[in-house]
Amino acid sequence: MTDKKPSFFKRLFGGDAPAQPPVPPAETPAPPPVTPVAPPSEVPSARPPLPGPPETTPDYIEAVEEAAHARQPEPAAPVPAPPASAATEPKGWFARLASGLKRSSDQLTGSITAVFTKRKLDAATLEELEDVLIQADLGIETATAITETLRRDRFDRDVSGEDVRAVLAAEVEKVLGPVARPLEIDGTQKPFIILMIGVNGSGKTTTIGKLAQKYAGEGRSVMLAAGDTFRAAAIEQLQIWGDRTGAQVISRPAGADASGLAFDAVTQARAEGRDVLIIDTAGRLQNRDELMNELEKVIRVIKKVDPSAPHATLLTLDATTGQNALKQVEIFGKRAGVTGLVMTKLDGTARGGILVAIARQFGLPVHFIGVGEGVGDLEPFTASEFAQAIAGRD
Incomplete structure (x- = not known):
């Protein structure tokens, strides 16, 4: 009988192939390795672990955070804060006024600059300026x-936008x-x-609150009357101002008779010797x-208690x-005897x-102007500052 031919492995390596290990059945996969659990003494925290996966327990999270913190480099020395710049320092009144009038001045001065593209002042340029x-x-x-003024002083001469703004500021201040x-008390x-x-x-109501704070700050005793009885919110708003300023507030439920409230307020203010009584009224279209x-x-009704009152409307x-606003001044002046004006919302x-x-048409005193919601944003009116601000000049 012929000998069996040696296998290829034996001919190649001179020996028999190693025995193959038995393949485990597919239906019985090897179990995953079991991670040993550290004894309680090795747990970073002494608190018992909460049920749930270890990566969600407070102890595990605390340990991870501590390890991460330990790997962080030493924090650098804190950088000293830079000195407060002019932008973060409290603004003076003129700065707030100029900022409040910026929309008005930007539109006006921008239009003036657009007109004066020529070097010589002629009739056509003056006509365009007048329209602006x-x-x-x-x-x-x-x-x-x-x-x-420009025709008289600068006609057919070189002129710039700054020249026109200077004339504008001077003319506005003159008016x-x-x-x-x-407002003299x-x-x-x-x-x-x-x-x-x-x-x-x-x-009105916000202005009353600001005036109350101003007069209380001067040491005057102030009383407020919530005469806008149509709006419950106005009554509440005035009460808040009264709490802030220490001023007594006379009020009635919403819908009460406003003239009766005014009568009671004047009577009580006289009896108590108050320095100032400010009476709010409901807003009304002229x-x-x-x-x-x-x-x-x-x-x-106010005059029945004091014939000389109101002393300022x-x-x-x-x-x-x-x-x-021109029509408002005209009609309120005729019907209510306006003695002075407060211009608000110039910043908007x-x-x-x-x-x-x-001012040119009616000549009424302008006592205060407002350029914001803050108490400091209502100030006595100054013609020169307003003129410089609206002309865009420092």
């Missing part, structure tokens, strides 16, 4: 005065100077009664005759209303020039 000034709500008379008068009148009037949303009649009734004007409009038109 009228569109900025400065009024026809003021616009004409500015262009006539506003006579009406920039502070007559100490012989106890109380000195201020009646606040105006259309809806003009800022073209609503029945609402203007109600305002006249409030004034008549302040009309709050929202600068964003533009030309409509590009139509701040309307104050110039109002």
